[in-house]
Amino acid sequence: MKYKSLKDTDDEIFRLLKEEEKRQNSDIPLIPSENFASDAVLKAIGSVFTNKYAEGYSGKRYYKGAVNIDKVESLAIERAKQVFGAYSANVQPYSGSPANAAVYFALAKPFADTILGLELSSGGHLTHGSKVSFSGKLFNSVMFTVKKNGEIDYDEVESLALKHKPKIIWAGTTAYTKLIDYERFRKIADKVGEDTYLVADISHISGLVASNVIPSPVNFVDIITTTTHKDMRGPRGAMIMVTPRGIQKNPSLDKMIDDTVFPFLQGGPHINTIAGIAVALKESESLEFKEYSKQILLNCKALCTSLINRGFELVGGVSETHLTLINLTKDNINGWEFAYALEKAGIIVNASTIPHDENSPFFPSGIRIGTPAATTLCLKEKDMDTIAEFIYQVKLELDTFKFKELSSQKLRKDPNIRKGFINELINSKRIKEIKLETENFMKVYSK
Numbered sequence: 506m507k508y509k510s511l512k513d514t515d516d517e518i519f520r521l522l523k524e525e526e527k528r529q530n531s532d533i534p535l536i537p538s539e540n541f542a543s544d545a546v547l548k549a550i551g552s553v554f555t556n557k558y559a560e561g562y563s564g565k566r567y568y569k570g571a572v573n574i575d576k577v578e579s580l581a582i583e584r585a586k587q588v589f590g591a592y593s594a595n596v597q598p599y600s601g602s603p604a605n606a607a608v609y610f611a612l613a614k615p616f617a618d619t620i621l622g623l624e625l626s627s628g629g630h631l632t633h634g635s636k637v638s639f640s641g642k643l644f645n646s647v648m649f650t651v652k653k654n655g656e657i658d659y660d661e662v663e664s665l666a667l668k669h670k671p672k673i674i675w676a677g678t679t680a681y682t683k684l685i686d687y688e689r690f691r692k693i694a695d696k697v698g699e700d701t702y703l704v705a706d707i708s709h710i711s712g713l714v715a716s717n718v719i720p721s722p723v724n725f726v727d728i729i730t731t732t733t734h735k736d737m738r739g740p741r742g743a744m745i746m747v748t749p750r751g752i753q754k755n756p757s758l759d760k761m762i763d764d765t766v767f768p769f770l771q772g773g774p775h776i777n778t779i780a781g782i783a784v785a786l787k788e789s790e791s792l793e794f795k796e797y798s799k800q801i802l803l804n805c806k807a808l809c810t811s812l813i814n815r816g817f818e819l820v821g822g823v824s825e826t827h828l829t830l831i832n833l834t835k836d837n838i839n840g841w842e843f844a845y846a847l848e849k850a851g852i853i854v855n856a857s858t859i860p861h862d863e864n865s866p867f868f869p870s871g872i873r874i875g876t877p878a879a880t881t882l883c884l885k886e887k888d889m890d891t892i893a894e895f896i897y898q899v900k901l902e903l904d905t906f907k908f909k910e911l912s913s914q915k916l917r918k919d920p921n922i923r924k925g926f927i928n929e930l931i932n933s934k935r936i937k938e939i940k941l942e943t944e945n946f947m948k949v950y951s952k
């Protein structure tokens with residue numbers, strides 16, 4: 506059977522695809538959880554592997570015809586174990602949130618057990634116990650925070666852990682600029698007792714961990730979860746790994762995880778994604794990838810310094826990792842407004858809460874900026890200074906907006922009042938000029 510091309514089959518999607526390619530080639534990509542997968546990864550995801558159903562695991566499938574699929578999944582597992590020093594790996598979770606859900610259901614009882622994680626506005630992920638996610642609704646979630654300097658308050662972690670005796674402690678972050686002290690987390694978990702599992706969610710930093718440019722949690726935690734599409738530069742997927750110390754603590758831990766992923770939570774694995782994960786893991790072992798990871802950190806430090814030099818306040822100062830958070834509290838703009846204006850100027854970031862934020866996650870007091878995607882496009886430290894200048898120029902233009910004087914932060918959430926801001930932005934000549942400048946700047950770097 507011969508199918509028609511995408512263009513001939515569905516012109517609307519084809520056109521949107523082309524538009525998105527153009528956008529990705531002209532904007533400055535600074536969302537820390539995004540990246541550009543390689544052609545090799547894209548080829549694996551968009552392959553005939555998508556056609557196959559393969560419920561079960563290698564050698565134990567509910568469907569026939571899985572001979573190649575077994576080999577693909579086994580390769581992905583072996584590579585994950587090799588790259589992260591894990592005892593076992595499950596590569597079937599559809600994404601990061603289902604991976605974390607599997608950990609919960611494997612280890613804790615809903616409506617009975619307590620879990621401990623980093624609070625959302627301090628940089629934790631929704632699945633680490635936020636009350637708007639299943640993790641905070643089905644489990645008794647207790648949250649720790651960061652201190653004024655942006656660092657996890659380990660004393661608070663310890664006192665909450667000893668008081669509440671959680672079944673799971675999450676050592677993981679989504680908007681955090683410091684290295685995590687896994688050893689301290691381990692000591693705390695050990696103090697609570699044998700029933701407590703320490704889980705590192707390294708979704709944001711797994712590429713840096715794989716490259717050994719930041720410390721790995723593998724010797725300190727029982728389980729590691731990670732997405733594969735952030736600084737790992739793979740497809741949208743996730744993995745759950747049991748560490749050597751995890752299997753020593755509980756010899757059934759790998760089977761408990763496997764049984765929870767399938768059949769408890771999921772059906773057929775996405776073999777095309779698993780093939781893409783295998784490719785990304787192979788790529789992560791190359792010298793080029795290690796150099797790439799080093800450059801992510803250098804770029805982030807350079808960007809922080811350039812932003813600080815232009816008067817921006819960063820949570821925790823110069824970042825130790827791949828992302829930074831601009832605290833906008835003193836600037837009389839919120840994260841939604843600034844991210845919106847930056848987008849109009851061709852700079853793509855996301856609005857983010859900052860520690861102890863009094864504003865909501867939709868209109869937070871900060872923006873989150875990261876360097877993994879820009880580094881894939883070969884941008885270097887000097888380019889970070891240019892980007893900081895673009896960001897600064899957008900901020901200077903916003904400072905001239907009447908909208909800022911007219912309304913309080915609270916009123917600005919009103920959609921009608923927000924229209925005033927959007928109108929000023931659309932009519933700003935300076936923002937249009939900056940957009941042309943960013944487009945020109947990216948011409949050198951686009952893929």
Ligand SMILES: Cc1ncc(COP(=O)(O)O)c(C=O)c1O
Nearest residue numbers: 600601602630678679706708732
């Ligand atoms: C630390 C962390 N864990 C889990 C996830 C969830 O991943 P997904 O969006 O693939 O469900 C994210 C996503 O941003 C994350 O940052």
